[in-house]
Amino acid sequence: MSAQTKYAAMSRRAAMTAAAMAAMATLAGCNGGGTPTAAEGDMALGAAEGAKVTVIEYASVTCPHCATWQEQTWPAFKAAYVDTNKVRYVFRELPTPPANVAVAGFMIARCAGEDKYFDVIHGIMASQGEWRAGVNPRDTLFRIGNGAGLNNEQIDACITDPANLKASEERSEAAMKAGVNSTPAFFVNGVEVVTPGGEGASMADLSRAIEAELAKG
Structure with missing residues (x-):
């Protein structure tokens, strides 16, 4: 099976997984989605x-609201709380x-x-x-992967690896089972x-x- 065929198969499976996750979201209630437990x-x-303070963000690389938060809020948040080690910032993946x-x-x-990462x-x-301007998303992913030091062969192997896909599905399922059904979602100490x-x-x-949590004895 060629790498392109494997990629197409992965795409179909990922789409099916997303549909299943969406169905789960309609049934899930709020159940500690932001628990600071690792x-x-x-x-x-x-x-x-x-x-003392853990901030968890559930987000997706394809979510436009996540991208807007990343552009507009992340720099100030990072400077104030991440770079100063005032909080532990955790990113959890939830595909959209x-x-x-x-x-x-x-x-x-x-x-x-x-x-x-x-x-x-x-x-x-x-x-x-x-x-939105018409560029194939796959071309964007490969360009960014190349910039991070991965060659095309390594990227193909990465995105068609069944173990990688299974792990991604399990992370999505964990988010949905925790009651998180939209992105971006933020939790401060749960x-x-x-x-x-x-x-x-x-x-x-x-x-x-955050400041309220930091002020606690």
Whole structure:
């Protein structure tokens, strides 16, 4: 089976998985989606595990609201809380349509290595406009993967590896079973922070929740 055929098969399976996840979301209730307990596959920045404050974001590389939050809020949030090690920031993957692109993007980020994971995630989010302009998302993923040090053969192997796809499905299932059904979703020490009408939680609302937790004895 050629790499292109494998990629197409992975795309179909990823789309089916996303449909199943969407169906689960309609049944799931809020059940500790932001619990600060470490989960399999967590990717984190900032303070070490066990920090006084853990901020968890559920997001997708294909979610336009996630991309907007990344562009508008992440720089200030990172400077205030991540770079200063005031919080442990955890990113959890929850694919959104087009699911095959999201799943492939997540896998490429992981194959690039922990030290480049967030660079790849942020790079894909920032490139969403290319798809709206007619660029094939696969070309974008490969370009970003190449920039992270992966050659095309390595990327093909990464995104067609059944073990990688299975792990991605398990992370999605865990998010849905926890009651998370939209992206981006933010939790500060297990409590969801929502900014009505916003593109994800605002810096002001996140700061309010974080500072309240930091102030506790």
